Amino acid sequence: MMTAGALLRAMQRIRAFEEALAGRPDHGFQLFSMGQEAVAVGVAAALGADDQLLTSGRSIAAALARGVDAGAIMAELLGKEAGTNRGRGGRGHLAQPAAGFFGAHAVVGGNLTIAAGVALALATRGRGIAACMFGDGACGAGALHETLNVAAVWRLPLLLVCDNNGYSISTPQAMALAPQPLAALAQPFRIPAVTVDGMDVEAVREAAVALAARIRNGEGPAFLECRSARFATHSTSTRETRAADELAADRARDPIVAQARRMQARGELDAARLAAWDEEARVAAVAALAFADAAAYPASGSVLEDVQ
């Protein structure tokens, strides 16, 4: 069980990583998770070595939370051969199955049926569960329905995690999706579903651990909706559409600040320790960036490798 401090530090590392990358607009656009760190960290805290995590294209937080090496992720995002995917996947396709991060897939909803298949393979092997993170936008896709149904009929060890930041690019959830809450989508399939505050890392962790336990217990799939908020624009090349006050209200719910405050209130953390952890995270991010910058691009002659 990860401690409150470990949860906080994992979020700090993600934030620092993305801030370091954000300072470097010289590598095409990126899909940041700022504000949504608690979802990735809380879910990853419920997963073990035999488990696999799949995500949408917004995957930096999940990859780091799952323990994939920061340097390899940064190198991948900068298109370097030293990246997790040898620089072939890039933003939206980060993957390291050997580390339990089966990977991101940039097709909205496109990883859902894949995750059901991964869950089936794990069930056949007899060890591990699959968790799949997707956004609210994916809840409009038929793939979710087909996945919920087969997962329920076959009692697959699958944890479906909706990281609901309330928007699909510029489209607010309510304009595109009738279900309220989105967790209600699981009910017809008699799949247990919970909605939690995605800005509260301990709440996410507890819900994920509880649902994962049921799944490991052979009770079939479960659905976890985490209400989060995206602090940055959809991508670094997308224009912002939300009002300043809405953004300010979101930022006031910063999951990192909230966890730090909570720990301080519980007397588990003092300002000095917090600052030290922040600095540690910053240093790690700078190191990852340095590693990535020093790494080489793939040779153009390798363009036909690993096609078939």
Add this chain to the structure above:
Amino acid sequence: MMTAGALLRAMQRIRAFEEALAGRPDHGFQLFSMGQEAVAVGVAAALGADDQLLTSGRSIAAALARGVDAGAIMAELLGKEAGTNRGRGGRGHLAQPAAGFFGAHAVVGGNLTIAAGVALALATRGRGIAACMFGDGACGAGALHETLNVAAVWRLPLLLVCDNNGYSISTPQAMALAPQPLAALAQPFRIPAVTVDGMDVEAVREAAVALAARIRNGEGPAFLECRSARFATHSTSTRETRAADELAADRARDPIVAQARRMQARGELDAARLAAWDEEARVAAVAALAFADAAAYPASGSVLEDVQ
């Protein structure tokens, strides 16, 4: 409002039509509705001249119930130029939009999103609703989810009718579908849903009329599940997989016999009148078959007509 007798006679005409066609295996396979007549007749009874009905490939009952000419339907099923679709559509694609039967489509679940579009067009015009009949098998398809969602978000005048005969070819509902009842699928979208006995034509009619009234009233889509039973094999070229006793139990619930009995019990029908109606239906079917047999096949030279 159709009378009890009108409902019965509509079912008798469908049964007689299919029995006449069944006696003629010389035109490829057919998809019969025997046993499911009450669903088509009850739903059609709730539709008016401005409305449009769409169905799955199992569409003979629906087309007849909607008032499409029996001779034209028979001609279509036998591939004749005099058919509703000039013999181009055939089994699985019967259509006569001018008669309010927008048509069948043989892709399972394939008519669902189309029906939502038809409903949107009708709403824009300001008159009429769209009804879409589909089987239990279509409830596993993502298209249903996407249709439920857009219909709810846009409050489309759409009546979704699941003609649940319990099987997708050989696959029992419970083996392929987790939701129980299937009407539960509408709940997350906050779409009103009802499950009725699909072998009881008056029950189907009442539920359809009530839901259609809500839809006409601008309250958005509705979902009607009708529990029916297929008396024949999936298609005339498909082998039977159900046990004899199961089939016998189904046939004991014959919607035509049930409606006749009910009317007799209510003193609305005597044996002579029933026999006369039966004979009328048989004669009409024979006439339809004679019309179709007399009609010509399309000219092979017309193969490139109406492509673009």
Add this chain to the structure above:
Amino acid sequence: MSGSAAATRVYFREAIARALSEEMARDPALVLFGQDIGRFGGAYREFTGLFERYGAQRVRDTPVAEAAMIGVGVGAAAAGLRALVSITYMDFLMLGLDPLVNYAAKARYKTGGQLRVPLVVKATAGARGQGVAHSQCIEAWLMSVPGLVVVAPATAADAYGLLKSALRHDGPVLFVDHKRLYPTAGELPAEETLVPFGRARIARGGSDVTIAAHAYTVRVALAAAEELAREGVDCEVIDLRSLAPLDVDTLVMSVARTGALVTVEEGQATCGVGVEVAARVREARDGEPFRVARVAALPAPVSSNPVLEAACLPDAARVGAAVRALLS
């Protein structure tokens, strides 16, 4: 390309927005469906101003559900409206092929002429650093579907003129707009000028070799032609514009003069646009020989990696090399 004095210079996206706006004013039955096409104005800002002018009923933001987006557009069009469905990345057209190919392309035929589907599916194709699932060009698949018209403009004027023709056609049309064309500008004639289907455009006259391209690769071909001109090789560049129907006559007349054809496309060469273009020309010349070469993406997924994307895609250098090899 220098237009008439009255012509105005507009960005590709402006040409599309103008065509849409004018057609919506002209035909009240026209409804648009797409992700973030409302207030947001579309991923490429090609829908700017339409929501404000025509409102939420006619400019509909949709959920991320390509199958329903196209299916609803098809049903609405078949039932009396006229629909344009915007697919932000052609890769995701795959999710909506069932309603497009199995229903829309066959509706008129299978109903014996009772139904028509005046639908335009606008699908944005091509690579621009977005990776393996946001870069594909599958227009060749749709070219093979009876009942579908497929157009792919390379200039602002053709985007405007072809989109207008598509929005007045009574059957389904695939309108392919390439990502890399959005930052480009071109001249739009002052007077409304529609571009008919099945009519190619000679983008550059020449006598030594015919280069046939469409969408963004027309610019690649023109760049190659400039280089080759310096070497004394005079290329004729034909912008196909309309892939189905194809303008075989214009191609045949050009090849009759040059005797050599190089096809260029960003999609795959296998079963692609170019191989079909060459075959149609050959069939029209019944057997009279001419030299042919095709340039296309290499047979690999298109990575977002800058090095690998560039290595995979056809560029002016590869087109130039193909022309030199063909003429040598």
Add this chain to the structure above:
Amino acid sequence: MSGSAAATRVYFREAIARALSEEMARDPALVLFGQDIGRFGGAYREFTGLFERYGAQRVRDTPVAEAAMIGVGVGAAAAGLRALVSITYMDFLMLGLDPLVNYAAKARYKTGGQLRVPLVVKATAGARGQGVAHSQCIEAWLMSVPGLVVVAPATAADAYGLLKSALRHDGPVLFVDHKRLYPTAGELPAEETLVPFGRARIARGGSDVTIAAHAYTVRVALAAAEELAREGVDCEVIDLRSLAPLDVDTLVMSVARTGALVTVEEGQATCGVGVEVAARVREARDGEPFRVARVAALPAPVSSNPVLEAACLPDAARVGAAVRALLS
């Protein structure tokens, strides 16, 4: 076709069932997914006996959800199993192209070699009186997808041998089985004989013209060859068997002898298999001329109507006419 004494005569469906059963025995990781493939034994009875022998965990009846069927197969295969997904009608492959093309075909590439997807999608193609949405042949679309292998047997022996190769391949394979082949029978060698990818079969030797076909059209081509033989025209019929990779060498050697190539396919001619085959041969012969003609379905939906279906599909008469026209 007469086989060795030891050979057994089996129906096409039996060849498939045998290959599946043997491979399931050989590889416990192999799982099958499909509609009604369990007790029912499959739409064409090609899964007969497998459910009884291997059970519900490995022979999985699925809901009618092609996207999930393929997606689950892809995920299971990528995570350590080996999957075969049965798509009863190739028309419905369209519903599952996203997981197949956007994920499976790119997984190895986009993960830098970390993932492999040992998946076979078995899609039943072709027309047999089932109408516009149950008759299409879209194998040419998949031929163009980097990362996919596409095979299409015409005989029981090749169905057996190619399916076995597919079930041992470490990447995604599209296995095309044509409806009209199910009632046919052929000889199966007594000893297990795998058929490698990329190797065509000379179904009939000849010297006047090369006819290239695949799946059911091989039988159409052979029938035409019989007729033509009576007229003294000696046709070589090449059964492509493997569409991606293509066996260009065998084609080139044949055309070198005959100087004429007629391609036959049941799908559309436009951007089809035949036009690609002819182009590969031409490229391999660098420019050395030969006569070419293609025979395919007419550009219309394939109706269930007996008259219109027959009018639309290529038959021996049309192949014969094409050969005569080419040689005259």
